[in-house]
């Protein structure tokens with residue numbers, strides 16, 4: 001009885017071991033043709049599974065996540081934080097009530113995000129998405145999030161870039177949260193209804209004007225009473241998150257938070 005039960009598995013096990021041996025061989029050949037390089041600085045590394053060189057790993061570790069204001073996301077010293085807020089955010093009632101970040105927009109994280117945004121590599125989706133998942137799971141304010149809403153791109157920009165980096169991040173985060181037993185759906189009913197200039201090309205004073213009326217929720221969006229977590233790659237002045245948050249607040253949401261990879265210093 002027991003013998004018969006194992007017979008059908010045997011060809012599968014032989015196939016699996018041949019397959020994994022083949023995969024190891026092709027992996028070795030690929031590494032001979034394309035020697036593994038650090039995803040951030042490009043210097044040679046011994047094994048592609050390491051992903052980053054030792055220096056870049058160290059830089060990344062030293063800069064994550066740092067002390068930061070939980071409203072605007074900017075770096076702040078220990079003694080300047082009051083209830084998690086910096087001095088500027090003390091008396092504000094922001095559209096985004098809470099922000100969580102992987103780190104400041106410094107050296108290694110910045111380089112990885114630029115490669116992810118402008119030269120998509122699938123392993124970067126996974127790596128950066130994993131960092132964002134860790135930040136999400138480590139933040140108790142995000143324990144009751146109902147929906148993940150990636151910051152949308154206007155269809156023209158999405159068409160030219162071919163993907164929305166915030167949506168890719170949200171997919172990895174949702175997948176990894178599910179493995180941890182938390183099932184949070186991704187919702188894309190927040191739309192970018194107006195094509196705008198890239199925020200990075202504009203002075204701080206023009207950023208709000210540029211985005212005014214740029215976001216709106218679909219008429220049938222079901223956001224009422226929900227805790228929404230916006231997902232984005234980088235924020236600087238927070239204008240994009242703020243304008244998107246205001247559009248969501250018109251739909252009767254309970255709370256809007258945000259999870260981003262990095263917060264860049266104000267210029």
Ligand SMILES: [Zn+2]
Pocket residue numbers: 038039040041042043052053054055056057
């Ligand atoms: Zn490196």
Ligand SMILES: [Zn+2]
Pocket residue numbers: 069070071072073074085086087088089
């Ligand atoms: Zn602040």
